[in-house]
Amino acid sequence: MPTLYYSPQSRSDTVVALVRMLSADVDLREVTIARQDGSGQRDPANPHPEGKVPYLTDGDDAVRERGAIMLYLTDKYTAAGLGPLAGEPGRGAYLSWLSYYQGVIEPLIILKWANVSHPAIAAGLRDTDTMFARLSDALSKGPWLLGERFSAADMLVSSPFLWFSEMLPEDQAIKDWVKRCGERMNDAAA
Structure with missing residues (x-):
């Protein structure tokens, strides 16, 4: 099962919303991150090489950057139709x-x-x-x-x-x- 590492009130919120819209079977794991205002810290439970979020793991695959994660998820969980597949218009x-x-x-x-x-x-x-x-x-x-x-x-x-x-x-x-x-x-x- 894919695992999405996220932190509330961050750029990962959009990917969490996508997971919910896709009704995707994804384990959501909240981690802490270092924040721009100096609060927070890198979470040792977060496997992202830079300690950032979002970060998606799926078996041996690891995906970072929101656009790549969103593409990965919409290609994997197609029922909601939130991303045209290869060969489809758009x-x-x-x-x-x-x-x-x-x-x-x-x-x-x-x-x-x-x-x-x-x-x-x-x-x-x-x-x-x-x-x-x-x-x-x-x-x-x-x-x-x-x-x-x-x-x-x-x-x-x-x-x-x-x-x-x-x-x-x-x-x-x-x-x-x-x-x-x-x-x-x-x-x-x-």
Whole structure:
């Protein structure tokens, strides 16, 4: 049985919500983590090489990074339909959004929060205006990133804006999408 190591009030909350939405047979193990405010500490029970969460183990497999964990889980627990499978319509967009989050969105948010800018960042990652334009473009085709289909990509990509709503642009479609995603995840937590 897979085991998900998580800590409440952290980036792992989204993956815990996904496990619940998938009705996945996953052992949820709460661990402590070192927090940004200096509280907490690395938990020796957490096998993540850096002591972070989320971290998923499944037999000899170990998966880290939220996008990879979410892909692993949606491919393994397919009944809820929260991720298009190989060969299904929307698979390319799904993989792209999971990767875009990890490779562009999260780094841009962290850099903006840290007030770091450099021409190399803009050349490689672009900027938050471009990122929000990509989101707006996708949402112009439907209420979710994959059009009419809600997926784990919506959960992942919307997650930082549920914590940091002040980072949202004035684009009402994006604000409404984040709200819908939050409602879906809150329903899973209840």
